[in-house]
Amino acid sequence: MDVVFVANTMIIVSICSLLINNVVASDVSYSRRELKALLDFGWPYMSSTAHHCHWKGITCDDDGRVAELSLQSQVGCNDEPRCHDLGHLDPFVFTSLTSIHLSSCGLYGDIPPHIGYLSNLSYLNLSHNHLEYILPLSLANLRELHTLDISYNEFSSVIPREIGNLSELTHLDLSNNRLEGELPLSLSNLIKLDMLELSYNQFSGVIPEIGSLSELSYLDLSHNLLKGELPLSLPNLTKLEMLDISRNIFTGVIPSGIATLSELTYLDLSHNRLKGVLPLSLLNLTKLQVLKISSNDFSGAIPPEIGCLARLTHLHMSQNRFYSELPISVANPTQLQMLKIYQNLIHGSIPSELGNLQLLVVLDLSNNGITGAIPSELGNLQSLVDLDLSNNSIAGSLPSTITQLTRLRFLKLEMNRLKVFL
Template sequence: MPFSVGHLSSLIYLDLSHNKIDGQIPSSLGNISSLRGIYLDDNQLNGTIPTCLALLPHVDMVNLHSNNLQGNFSLDSFISTSNYLQLDLSYNKLTIQVDPNWIPPFSLQTLTLSSCNIEGILPSFLSTQYQLFHLDLSQNSLWGNIPSWLHDLPSLEYLNLSYNNFQGRFPFTLNISSFIIIDLHKNQLDGCLSVPSIASPHLKVFDLSENEFTGVIPVQIGRLLRDIDFLSFSKNDLSGGIPSSIVLLQNLQVLDLSKNRLSGKIPLRLSNCSYLTRLNLGKNNLIGQILAQIGMLRYLVTLQLNGNMLKGNLPSSLQNCSNLQILDVGDNLLVGNIVLWLSKFSELMILILRSNKLQGHIPNRLSNLSKLHC
């Protein structure tokens, strides 16, 4: 970026995002007192963030994510007089520091600080941000309990605290009735999944995978999350059956309950979730047969039922799922021949049938699967 950009004294918005600009951010940007928006994301910028950017009086949007910026940067450098501020410093090599006594002189609307080497508990200044609707602090080193004051942020719709070290229980008092996305995967949260903690009519993405939750999946889950698109409780310690109410999630596209201790049979009317593209029930204790109705899931791209105790034949209706790219039914009790119609899956990249009781010959037609990796 040329130093002369600082001579554009009337500039209001600067957008150079999604290019291949390298070098440092010129300090001359601090001369443009009229600047409100700075969009330099997805480039190859390096060096530190000039302190002058935080001193611009009217700035309401700073987006520097996905560069090679480094060094320490303190959030309390910002003095903007704007009513609202949107800030994204994610995916650099920065270390973001926060004064524990800092209260911003403005209201944050979006704050995205993913992979910014933030340590400690969730910054307490966030408890004053009543206009905040997007909060992403994923991939940091935050720990402690998820604080109950999140309940008092009425505008919060997007919450991503994944890939941290949060402990304790899911905050049962959290009012998530207005939430659209909650991503808390890859932490150390524990306790039971309680019905009050997940009830929300607007939730689209709910990811609690890779934690330490125990107990059963609430039986009412399908009646409480009617509009959900993505649901993952994988890699926990959940037991009991898959609730039959889950078939009410007719907008569901991804269901991942893998790597738990779930038992019983696959819900009979799971085919009601007709938009499913990814179904992963692998590495549980499920019994019974693979339902013939599973062939009604015509949009399936991934089907993983491996590591259970499923028996019987691979249902012929499965050949209706012509978009399959991953089919893993290994480590079960399936019987019969390796069926010829498997060769019809032209998009299939991964096929795993190992550790079953299959018999007969491997059909030559499987050589037609030109995209097969495994």
Template structure:
């Protein structure tokens, strides 16, 4: 099919729709043969996600006069659009509705005739090599335009500041276009659903901008000032990697449909977490790398799956409610000012006990001021893959139950006050690729096993009484098995002699004590001893006579 698909479809003269996406097609027929193709009835042509590595042949878009939908996305078609026929030809089709030529290698200018497509509702021309500029003239008659994707483009977007679009977009994608919002602010405020402005290095204050869409992706820019006004119907918000500052506006408290929020790496401050109690549908929450203060609230969404509050200034204790979120599989509270102990309760973290292949199950409480013993419940979360309790003041021993955490890939208990021996069960953690037990008070010998010996000495340093490979600092007795065996033999002999002595004493006093206390037993005992003595005397005499016949003869005379 990949070599003769043109000829195959040519025999289908009444074909209305041709959809050959992701079929590994790799060629167009170049030359005069394309003139003989008969696709006059074709309305829809989808050839996306193939492997065309050629120019687009001339006359390709003269195949039919009634085509309304064309998708050539995600191919390797290169060069300028042949004779500009793709846009010029389509520009003469008033019923044309859908055009996607994104993610190819088309070059050249974009003709203004594109603006004549009054029925066009979907336009995606990004991720190509087009040059020049695109202005409001290209959109002057696009009354039906619903979705616009200009992402990953090098051309200049130049809209008049007072231009009022003749359409209202449902989705706008301007990712990685190196533009600023002033050039298309008239577009952004009217979008109803999705707005993609990520990866643009935009350095503007958009505090007064009102965004009415339900999904906002403004990450990886340099936005300044406060957060913009957001629609109460928003359910996905990503403002990460910017320079937003100030507190969370009260308007965000009304985001009753919010499922996802990412404010990672900004300069936001204040007691933001009070809003969390109102976000009852929240599933993913990333507020890390900011300057938020106060305590972690008690009332959280029971649907939370990811909680990241890392690198803030949060104080107080960890609420028990956090460990009763059934869907939680990623908890990161590291680098705060949290104190107290880890709550001792019946952990209801179902997703950290049952298997879920698509999720990386993580608990990170490092770099706080937490103290006390670590509850056994934490080590019963057998599906946890990453556990980091480092740089706190935890005490106690590592429980043997840690051997049941078979999926553990990274374990960091360093810089605490743990003590005791390392459990032998840890050598069974076969997926463990990172281990740090340094700077504690562990003692004894590191359990022998290929897993624990595969780490270098830095994983164990700072434990003065810990020895064994890879530290190799055990005492002479432990390093010489013969001495250890001799010591074991001597200990065994001492134990044997001690046992015999104790047994004799118990037996002696058990019998003699009875003789002294019971008269009948005492008389019977003496009669028994007297009888034994007589029998011994007779026996000895017989032996003497046997050995000396003369003595026997004399006794008989």
């Protein structure tokens, strides 16, 4: 009986030893494959005297497997813009990766089609490189991903609708590529998104309903080919702080419900085909610091309530059809640095109160129907660099206080009725 027990015990010990040896052998095999892949990739901080887990930019887990890759420069590239082939970082080799941050490091090629095999990946940043071709469908398998940034590359496909499967995403940046097609409806599934950056691409069609993205604080759709009216669900995004839809082909009016976006500090609607009068609800956005609505078809009067936007630093209303006098209240935002209302139908005189804007750097009221004299108070604008009052009907003499503008570099007064010129 004792002999049988001893024999069984020895068998169990042998099996355990075999399993341990197999695990160790497997870990060694993976470690060697990782090392070879890093050497083929040309990792710039390799060392012949240290295990690759101790190389700069590489973090390993407790099992000695590479968990994080971090490289944000082109060190070792010898001025070659394309020096690291992403294909060498095979997901079947680096199966334990949780974070990849390889930005501005000279990557080229495409995203491996089986990247979805990295089921634990939570952070992926490949921005500012030379990656191209299509976005692989397997990206949708990265269910733990909270950050996806592939901006400033050369991708030229559509956004796969499967991207809506990335339910943990909080940060999505696909900007500055050549992506095209319509924005997939599945974007509305990404309800944890805090930032959505899709600017400088070739997206077309209408904005899908995005009212479900209630956590968004940053939304940039600028420099695309998007069209149609602004979605009625836009006012649902009550946490928005930055909204930029400039340089598209949007039509219609500004939704009156925009007043619910009370956290907005930056709003750019410029270079579209929006029309109508400015809704007073827009002027309830008292946290706004930047308001750009230039190059649209807005009309009517500039409402005196514009002065309620007391935190404004930039106000751009040029190239519209505003027809009114310039309200005195436009001088209420004392932090104003740029005031551009050129090429409208503004009439009446220049409010002397503009002279109170001590931080104003640019004042452009050109190409309007402004009359009267240049107020001497403009000489108080000690920060002014650019003053353009050309193509109006301004009369009288140039005030001597203009000589107090010691920082002035550009002064345009032509096509007026002035008697005296500098």
